[in-house]
Amino acid sequence: MTSPSGLAAAAERIAAACRVLGRLGLTREPAGHISMLLDDGAVAIKARGPSESGLRFAGAGDVVVVDPDGTPRSTAPGLEPPRELAIHLAVYRARPDVTSVVHVHPLTPVLFGICDVPLLPLIGAYDPYALRLLARGVPTYQRGVLITTPRLGDEMAAVLGTGGACLLRGHGVTTAGASPEEAALNVIKLNELAELNYRARLLGEPRQIAKAEYEEIVGTGRTRPELIDSAWRFYRRLTNEEG
Numbered sequence: 001m002t003s004p005s006g007l008a009a010a011a012e013r014i015a016a017a018c019r020v021l022g023r024l025g026l027t028r029e030p031a032g033h034i035s036m037l038l039d040d041g042a043v044a045i046k047a048r049g050p051s052e053s054g055l056r057f058a059g060a061g062d063v064v065v066v067d068p069d070g071t072p073r074s075t076a077p078g079l080e081p082p083r084e085l086a087i088h089l090a091v092y093r094a095r096p097d098v099t100s101v102v103h104v105h106p107l108t109p110v111l112f113g114i115c116d117v118p119l120l121p122l123i124g125a126y127d128p129y130a131l132r133l134l135a136r137g138v139p140t141y142q143r144g145v146l147i148t149t150p151r152l153g154d155e156m157a158a159v160l161g162t163g164g165a166c167l168l169r170g171h172g173v174t175t176a177g178a179s180p181e182e183a184a185l186n187v188i189k190l191n192e193l194a195e196l197n198y199r200a201r202l203l204g205e206p207r208q209i210a211k212a213e214y215e216e217i218v219g220t221g222r223t224r225p226e227l228i229d230s231a232w233r234f235y236r237r238l239t240n241e242e243g
């Protein structure tokens with residue numbers, strides 16, 4: 001059983017990540033949720049329901065806990081686990097390396113799922129984190145439905161594969177990480193990739209960076225934890241989360 005203080009800390013991290021993504025405009029209205037796997041296999045997740053705040057205004061009180069099978073372990077008045085809890089549970093089942101999942105509806109990445117236009121590696125040193133995220137694969141789950149059953153969740157998790165992000169056609173995105181901060185950064189970086197690709201296509205004929213440069217920057221394929229920390233601190237400050 002996760003300790004009360006551990007649960008409170010998880011709820012605050014989830015809520016802070018929700019607020020950052022909400023303030024950056026990376027989801028619509030109250031749509032979206034962030035979850036975190038707890039020590040005992042339970043999952044803490046931003047709730048939905050009549051009393052929901054929306055990501056931008058989320059607090060620790062917006063977080064509820066479910067068992068690994070999705071049974072609610074805690075409730076709050078007017079709040080319940082999101083209908084798309086299945087997204088989160090399926091990724092945790094499939095990926096032992098993942099301890100946090102984000103599902104949101106950001107406009108520009110969604111356009112790439114709609115139009116079958118590939119996200120290309122157009123940038124190098126401009127944003128190595130984003131390039132590494134792309135190198136791990138950003139596939140598209142082809143169904144536009146709400147993902148509310150284990151079967152649909154497993155289908156989507158299979159498309160996500162071993163990567164850090166996938167697009168959901170006509171719907172949104174799912175990202176995965178080793179912390180709520182990393183999973184949320186993956187949304188920010190995915191949005192950056194989509195914005196760059198979108199604008200480059202408007203301007204002209206985008207050219208990919210050279211293969212040797214791509215390989216040098218992608219390297220091991222993962223961004224060092226201290227760089228994730230500093231990027232996250234920046235976005236927290238940018239959105240008035242601290243300092």
Ligand SMILES: [Zn+2]
Binds near residue numbers: 032084103
């Ligand atoms: Zn959704």
